[in-house]
Amino acid sequence: MESIASNPPLLQVTDLRVAVGGKEILKGLNLTVRAGEVHAIMGPNGSGKSTLAHVLSGRDGYEVTGGSVTYLGRDLLGLAPEDRARAGVFLGFQYPIEIPGVSNVYLLRSALNARRSARGESEIDAARFLRLVKEKARLMQMDESFLQRGVNEGFSGGEKKRNEIFQMAVLEPVLAILDETDSGLDIDALKVVANGVKSLRSAERAFVLVTHYQRLLDHIRPDFVHVLAGGRIIRTGDRTLALELEAGGYEQVLAAANP
Amino acid sequence: MTEPTAQQAVHGRAAGQSRDTPQKPWRAAASLAPAGTDVAGWPSERRVAALARLDESGLPDGADEDWRYTSLAGYGQRWSAYLAAAGLAARPAGIDTRADGSAFSTAGAGHPGTSGSPGTVHAQIVDGILQAPPGAMPRGLYIGSLRQLTPELRARAADLLRKSGDVAPETLVDLNSALLADVILVTTETGASLEAMPLHILIQGSGAPAFSQPRILVDVAQDSRFTLILEHGGAAGTLCNAVTQAWVGSGAHLNLVRVQLLPDDGMLTETSRIELAAAASTHITSMDLGAQLSRHALTVLLAGAGASASVDGLFLADGNRHVDNHTRLEHLAPGTTSRESFRGLADGHGRGVFNGKIIVREGAAGSNAALTNRNLLLAATAEIDTKPELEIYVDDVRCSHGATTGQLDANALFYLRSRGLDPAAARQVLTAAFLREPLGGIAQPELRARLEARLEEKLGGNAAIAGPGAGS
Numbered sequence: 001m002e003s004i005a006s007n008p009p010l011l012q013v014t015d016l017r018v019a020v021g022g023k024e025i026l027k028g029l030n031l032t033v034r035a036g037e038v039h040a041i042m043g044p045n046g047s048g049k050s051t052l053a054h055v056l057s058g059r060d061g062y063e064v065t066g067g068s069v070t071y072l073g074r075d076l077l078g079l080a081p082e083d084r085a086r087a088g089v090f091l092g093f094q095y096p097i098e099i100p101g102v103s104n105v106y107l108l109r110s111a112l113n114a115r116r117s118a119r120g121e122s123e124i125d126a127a128r129f130l131r132l133v134k135e136k137a138r139l140m141q142m143d144e145s146f147l148q149r150g151v152n153e154g155f156s157g158g159e160k161k162r163n164e165i166f167q168m169a170v171l172e173p174v175l176a177i178l179d180e181t182d183s184g185l186d187i188d189a190l191k192v193v194a195n196g197v198k199s200l201r202s203a204e205r206a207f208v209l210v211t212h213y214q215r216l217l218d219h220i221r222p223d224f225v226h227v228l229a230g231g232r233i234i235r236t237g238d239r240t241l242a243l244e245l246e247a248g249g250y251e252q253v254l255a256a257a258n259p
Numbered sequence: 260m261t262e263p264t265a266q267q268a269v270h271g272r273a274a275g276q277s278r279d280t281p282q283k284p285w286r287a288a289a290s291l292a293p294a295g296t297d298v299a300g301w302p303s304e305r306r307v308a309a310l311a312r313l314d315e316s317g318l319p320d321g322a323d324e325d326w327r328y329t330s331l332a333g334y335g336q337r338w339s340a341y342l343a344a345a346g347l348a349a350r351p352a353g354i355d356t357r358a359d360g361s362a363f364s365t366a367g368a369g370h371p372g373t374s375g376s377p378g379t380v381h382a383q384i385v386d387g388i389l390q391a392p393p394g395a396m397p398r399g400l401y402i403g404s405l406r407q408l409t410p411e412l413r414a415r416a417a418d419l420l421r422k423s424g425d426v427a428p429e430t431l432v433d434l435n436s437a438l439l440a441d442v443i444l445v446t447t448e449t450g451a452s453l454e455a456m457p458l459h460i461l462i463q464g465s466g467a468p469a470f471s472q473p474r475i476l477v478d479v480a481q482d483s484r485f486t487l488i489l490e491h492g493g494a495a496g497t498l499c500n501a502v503t504q505a506w507v508g509s510g511a512h513l514n515l516v517r518v519q520l521l522p523d524d525g526m527l528t529e530t531s532r533i534e535l536a537a538a539a540s541t542h543i544t545s546m547d548l549g550a551q552l553s554r555h556a557l558t559v560l561l562a563g564a565g566a567s568a569s570v571d572g573l574f575l576a577d578g579n580r581h582v583d584n585h586t587r588l589e590h591l592a593p594g595t596t597s598r599e600s601f602r603g604l605a606d607g608h609g610r611g612v613f614n615g616k617i618i619v620r621e622g623a624a625g626s627n628a629a630l631t632n633r634n635l636l637l638a639a640t641a642e643i644d645t646k647p648e649l650e651i652y653v654d655d656v657r658c659s660h661g662a663t664t665g666q667l668d669a670n671a672l673f674y675l676r677s678r679g680l681d682p683a684a685a686r687q688v689l690t691a692a693f694l695r696e697p698l699g700g701i702a703q704p705e706l707r708a709r710l711e712a713r714l715e716e717k718l719g720g721n722a723a724i725a726g727p728g729a730g731s
Contacts, residue, residue: 057677060669085679097674101692107678110688114679150692151674167678 007034010072010175010206011056017066018048018055024065025051027231033175036203040217040242041210043228044250049210050094052228053179056208057091058084071175085111086118088174090167092181096160099151104163107151108133108170115171136169139199141192158189165196172200177208182216194219214246229254284335285313285437287342288470292438300405300416301442305424309436316430328612328644329554329583334526337498341468378455379488379703384462387471387499388441399451399483402458405442412444419444419476423504431528431556435502439472447483447511454514457486457703464497464525471498477505479513481536486514488706491550497525504532507539509563515543516701520713521550523578529555537563537592544700545601547574547582548713554583561588561595561623572601573697576609576641577717583612588630590623590656597627602697603634604690605641616648619656626656634664635693667693691718 011033018026025048033039043049055062056069058081069076076084099107113123124132137144140162152160161181168176178197182190197207197220209216217225217239225241226233229250234257235241245253289310318335319326382402383390389404396402403412405420420442426432443460447453462473479485489503507513513533521527527550533541547553559568574582588597603611617628634643647660667689675685694714701707 059673059677080682081673081676082679082681082685085677091677093674093677097668097670099671099674099689099692101695102675102688106688107675110680110684111678114681118679171678 007036009034009070011076011208012070013067014069015067016052016055016069017064018051019063019065020051020061025231026055028067029228029232031208031226031233033206033208035174035206036201037224038201038207038209038220038222040222040225040239041208041228041233042212042214042225042242042245044254045212047228048231049212049228050179053091053094053177053208053210056084056177057081057089082114083118085171086115088115090171090173090176092161092164092168092176092178094180094183096152096155096164098153098155100153102151103148104151105133105147108147108167111167111171133170136166139169140166140196142166157184158186161185161193162189162196165193169196169200172205174204175206175208176200177210179210180212181209182211182213190216191219214242217242227253227257229257283314284338284342285310285434287346288338288438291342291345292440298405298439298441300408300420301439302420302424305436309428309433312428312433313430313437316433318434319430325556325585325614328610329552329581331528334498334528334552337496337526338470341470341498344468378457379705380456380458382458382460384441384443384460384473384475385471386463386465386467386469387439387473389443397453397456399448400453400456400458400485401444401446402460403444405444408444412446415446415478416444419446419478419506422506423476426504426532429530429556431500432502432530435472435474435500435530438470438500439474441474443473443475444478445475445487446478447480447485449480449482449508451480451483451485453483453485454512455486457488457514457516459488459490459703459706462489462491462493462499462501464493464499466494466496468496469498470500473499473501475501475503477503477513479505479507479511479539481508482510483508484512484514486516486702488516488518488703490518490520490706491525491527491529492520493522493525495522495524497521497527499525499527499529501527501529503530505534507533507535507541509536510538511536512539513541514700515541516703516706517543517545517555518706518710519547519549519553519555520709521553523549523551523580525550526552527554529553530558531555532558532560533568534560534562535566535568535595538565539563540567541569542700543568543570544697545570545572545584546697546710547572547584548710548717549575550580550582552581554585556585556587558587558589559597561590561597561626562592564592565594566592567596568599569597570599570601571697571700572599573694574601574603574611574613575694575714575717576603576611576643577606578609579607580609581612582609585612585614585616587616587618588628590617590619590626590628592622593624593626595623595626597629599630600697601630601632602693603632603643603645604637604694605634605643606637607641608638609641611641611643611645613643613645613662614648615646615660615662616650617658617660618650619653619658621652624653624655626653626658628656628658628660630660632662633693634662635690636664636666637690687718691715694718 009032013031016029227235380393401411403409576582605611615630643664645662647662
């Protein structure tokens with residue numbers, strides 16, 4: 001494990017309880033993420049993985065009934081979604097939204113400038129922005145014509161996911177939460193996405209990868225693997241836990257946790 | 260329609276003239292028409308017959324299902340006031356003094372001028388009368404007035420007049436036929452390819468107290484391709500009842516761009532009728548971005564086998580605007596195709612009305628029709644009434660229609676916010692995107708820029724540059 005336990009946590013989730021439509025989905029979830037770390041959150045369908053990602057990004061419709069989430073010492077749950085983004089939290093959507101009529105490049109520049117302005121920086125100049133965007137597009141093996149197209153408009157499932165990672169690469173978040181970014185990807189697209197993530201790994205940045213399958217973790221080696229089931233993290237280990245899940249399935253791990 | 264002010268004014272001035280009843284302002288208007296606006300070549304029996312039908316029908320009111328949501332009360336009042344003013348004042352200044360268009364102001368986004376876009380032919384209709392026609396015309400395109408027929412148009416004028424008279428009567432067309440001061444003829448030559456050289460006609464009210472009645476007859480000859488831009492503008496107080504009738508010959512194509520950019524107090528009723536012969540096609544873009552009251556009745560007749568029509572519309576019913584679009588796509592011949600997409604936005608105290616009717620007649624087997632209407636309602640005080648209608652009289656056709664009215668997509672809003680845009684900016688960007696799409700059919704950069712400027716003004720900030728192709 002490369003991480004340094006003495007780093008102050010970027011993200012501290014303590015006994016988080018969340019209900020949707022009156023039904024409790026997360027039932028006391030604890031998670032500590034430090035700078036430089038990559039965490040994988042795995043679990044069977046319906047275990048609360050996406051709920052966790054949505055709550056962290058500030059989506060409507062989730063009622064926090066208990067616990068707390070602290071991000072860089074601030075109460076994350078008290079921040080509006082845009083303020084979380086400006087503070088460096090990025091959510092990679094499981095189902096990225098198509099927005100015809102709004103170009104990718106426009107969205108990126110607006111997003112980048114929102115983040116810069118929150119840091120007290122001036123708007124990025126046009127030439128620098130273009131250079132940055134082109135460089136990241138190359139990294140994600142995206143044709144530059146994508147930039148002028150509507151956000152995710154007419155993109156295939158794989159292109160949409162790639163576009164999410166591309167946005168992340170441009171925005172350079174402090175904490176990236178990727179919600180099932182690997183689902184629906186073929187092997188080649190998976191590699192591109194994984195390379196995008198790997199290129200952004202740094203001592204200042206942390207990732208939370210929410211995933212159902214182990215295969216993404218072949219490419220991005222996580223520092224921690226957590227098994228989420230029944231609204232709680234029931235087991236935490238290193239990446240060998242992912243291999244164990246792959247070999248034996250969730251049932252075996254769940255049975256071992258609840259003898 | 261009863262207009263006491265008109266009655267008083269007309270009677271006050273017109274002692275000794277024929278006595279018009281207040282219910283018939285068209286009679287008063289016809290009797291007040293300055294001699295100079297008599298139209299040589301416009302058959303007087305048409306004028307007389309139209310007046311007689313108007314006596315019978317009166318102007319449309321709420322008793323007519325097609326006018327359930329749109330009242331002409333304020334329009335009638337303005338007309339009455341203008342009749343009074345015209346009755347009291349000396350005859351309005353002659354048209355020729357304004358032939359260059361310099362003596363009146365234009366509203367809103369500014370005068371496009373005659374140097375607007377290279378390759379575009381500009382013409383102006385002021386208070387219903389064609390100004391000096393453009394000097395240089397591309398080969399194969401003619402525009403002229405029935406008052407001063409050019410040799411090229413003389414031969415086709417009779418045919419166009421006959422066709423325009425064969426059309427079933429409609430009240431607002433009758434009003435135009437009864438009171439028009441000019442008939443503008445536009446024709447193309449067989450096989451002419453004119454799409455890259457559009458004719459841009461600016462239809463304006465001068466600010467004089469005039470109820471203008473522009474009448475445009477368009478003949479797109481067989482196998483020719485033609486782009487016609489009709490732009491409504493004018494000074495404050497503009498009041499206009501326009502009629503455009505177009506015949507698109509077999510294998511020909513008409514790209515019609517209709518833009519309504521009237522000042523905030525402008526009032527317009529407009530009737531457009533486009534008839535397509537066999538294998539003819541049309542693409543119509545209709546934009547209502549101004550006016551206090553705007554009512555456009557668009558009819559497309561797919562009269563020849565294999566004809567096709569495509570309609571993209573956008574209306575902005577913000578502020579206190581009332582914008583009404585009634586479209587009617589009528590399939591008469593086999594294998595005809597129509598596609599229509601209309602978008603509307605209502606905000607403030609605006610009201611939008613959309614009625615889209617598709618009719619597939621018995622002879623139109625194997626036809627295809629699709630109509631959608633999407634509306635954005637941005638304020639609880641705004642209103643949109645939409646009604647798509649299908650009338651099908653034959654089997655073996657494929658028709659679809661649908662209408663939605665709602666707010667901005669919550670998922671898209673969240674997506675933008677999750678990228679750091681504040682809610683106001685996110686809403687603005689999505690609204691701009693919604694409005695921009697129908698602009699895609701407008702290839703003229705100068706016109707497009709003015710339309711985008713108008714949308715930007717509506718949206719505030721730089722949201723209008725959000726679209727694909729912009730902003731790098």
